[in-house]
Amino acid sequence: MNIFKFIVSIAVLSLLTGCAKQSTPMGGPRDETPPQLLESNPKDQSLSVKPEELVLSFDEYIKLENPTKGIVITPRIETDKVEFTALKNQVKVKLNQDLEENTTYVFDFQNSVVDISEENPAENLKLVFSTGTTIDSLAVSGKVNFYYPKSNQAFKDVLIGLYPVGDTTDLFTGQPYYLGRVDTVGNFKINNVKNGDYQIFAWNDANGNLKADYKSEEWDFLKDTLFIQQNQEGIQFNLAGADQTAIKVTRSSAFGKNYDIILNRNPIWQQISTDSSQLNFFYTSLDKRIRIYPDRIPKDSIRFNLLLQDSVGNKIDTLIWGKFEGSERKPEALSISVNSGKSFYQDLEMKLTFNKPVKSINTDSLFVQYDSAGIIPIRPENLFFEDSAKRTQMIIKLVIPDSLPQTIFTLRAS
Structure with missing residues (x-):
C-alpha cells in the first residue's frame, strides 16, 4: 500500500510527538471486560x-x-x-x-x-x-447525511422512524411505530420489521422528544410509500433545516475587484451566466454568498442570470446587474488544502481545494517526489477541475509504475 503526503511550502514542518511513560494503576490492571x-x-x-x-x-x-x-x-x-x-x-x-x-x-x-x-x-x-407464533424478520437500512454539515457534525441524536400508512401520528406529532438510531457515520438499520406499508423519516432529535421540531431541527423523508415485503436497503436521507422561506437575493455589491451576491440561505445548486462579451469569470459559493471573480474589470455594468435552488426545493430565476470597481484592497491570499495521507495501490489521485478560483497552473514547477532524487513530473493532461465554472477543486491523477519500490509520494511545487 502506498501513501501520499503533501508539503505545504518549501520549509519542512515536522511534528514531534512524545509518548508518556505508561504504568499500571495501583491495585492491578483496569477492568475492561463488559458485563455479560x-x-x-x-x-x-x-x-x-x-x-x-x-x-x-x-x-x-x-x-x-x-x-x-x-x-x-x-x-x-x-x-x-x-x-x-x-x-x-x-x-x-x-x-x-x-x-x-x-x-x-x-x-x-x-x-x-x-x-x-x-x-x-x-x-x-x-x-x-x-407475542405471536413468529418473529418478524424484515429490515430497513440506509444512510443519513446533512445538506450543510458542520466541521464537527455529530450523528448521536439522529433518528429514523417508520410510521404505518394511516397512522394517526406523524413525524411532528408523535414518536414512530418503529424507531432506529444511526451510527457515528450516519448508517442505520432497523431490524425485526413487520411486512406492511410505511412512511419513513429521518431527523436530528436535538431535544430528545422522539419527534421533529419543524422550526429548529433538520429532517428529511421519502415522498413515496415504503412497501416492505422484503428487506429494504440503500435508503438515503439528506437532513436540512425546515425553514420554508423561499431563497432570495438580499443584496449585492462590489467587493474589491470582485462582486458579491448575498442570499438569505445557502443554495444546494446554482448556475450563473452572462451574455456579455466583455467578461469571463469564475465564482465561489459559501456562507450564503456568491462571489464573482472577473478576469478583468469591465467598463460597464454586467447583467448576470442567476438560477438557484435551496434544500427544500424552492427555486429562483433572476437577473443581477453587477458593477465592478477597481480597488486598492489587498487581494485575499490563496490558501490550499489537500487530501494528504490517503492510501492507494496504483493510480495516485490527489484533490486540492482552494479558497478562490485558480486561473492557471504552471506545471513546470509541479512534481511528485518519491525519494531524494526521483521525481514524476506533472503535466497539464494530469490535471482537471471538478467544476470548470468555479475552479476551486483540482484533481491530479498519476499512474505510478509498479517498478517503484517506494511507498510514500510527496507533491511539491518549487
Whole structure:
C-alpha cells in the first residue's frame, strides 16, 4: 500500500510527538471486560409470550445510564409508563401496559447497561420476543447525511422512524411505530420489521422528544410509500433545516475587484451566466454568498442570470446587474488544502481545494517526489477541475509504475 503526503511550502514542518511513560494503576490492571448477560426472562427470540416485566441477569454488578433515552423499544409503546430499575446484577423493565397481539418486540439496550466499577457497556445487548407464533424478520437500512454539515457534525441524536400508512401520528406529532438510531457515520438499520406499508423519516432529535421540531431541527423523508415485503436497503436521507422561506437575493455589491451576491440561505445548486462579451469569470459559493471573480474589470455594468435552488426545493430565476470597481484592497491570499495521507495501490489521485478560483497552473514547477532524487513530473493532461465554472477543486491523477519500490509520494511545487 502506498501513501501520499503533501508539503505545504518549501520549509519542512515536522511534528514531534512524545509518548508518556505508561504504568499500571495501583491495585492491578483496569477492568475492561463488559458485563455479560447470563439469562433473561423472557428469553431472547421467545414466541407467544406477553410479559409484564423483563428481567436481565448479568455476571457482575451493573447500573443503568440514561435508560429512557438510551434504550430503544420497537414497535411503539407508551414509554412514559415504562419503569427501568437496576439492582445488583439485574435490570428490570416494568412495562405497565398490554402488548399488541402477534407482534415482534425489540428492546435494544445500546450502551445503557454498564458495570459498576469501570462503566464498561454491555455489548450488543438486545432482547427480541414475539407475542405471536413468529418473529418478524424484515429490515430497513440506509444512510443519513446533512445538506450543510458542520466541521464537527455529530450523528448521536439522529433518528429514523417508520410510521404505518394511516397512522394517526406523524413525524411532528408523535414518536414512530418503529424507531432506529444511526451510527457515528450516519448508517442505520432497523431490524425485526413487520411486512406492511410505511412512511419513513429521518431527523436530528436535538431535544430528545422522539419527534421533529419543524422550526429548529433538520429532517428529511421519502415522498413515496415504503412497501416492505422484503428487506429494504440503500435508503438515503439528506437532513436540512425546515425553514420554508423561499431563497432570495438580499443584496449585492462590489467587493474589491470582485462582486458579491448575498442570499438569505445557502443554495444546494446554482448556475450563473452572462451574455456579455466583455467578461469571463469564475465564482465561489459559501456562507450564503456568491462571489464573482472577473478576469478583468469591465467598463460597464454586467447583467448576470442567476438560477438557484435551496434544500427544500424552492427555486429562483433572476437577473443581477453587477458593477465592478477597481480597488486598492489587498487581494485575499490563496490558501490550499489537500487530501494528504490517503492510501492507494496504483493510480495516485490527489484533490486540492482552494479558497478562490485558480486561473492557471504552471506545471513546470509541479512534481511528485518519491525519494531524494526521483521525481514524476506533472503535466497539464494530469490535471482537471471538478467544476470548470468555479475552479476551486483540482484533481491530479498519476499512474505510478509498479517498478517503484517506494511507498510514500510527496507533491511539491518549487
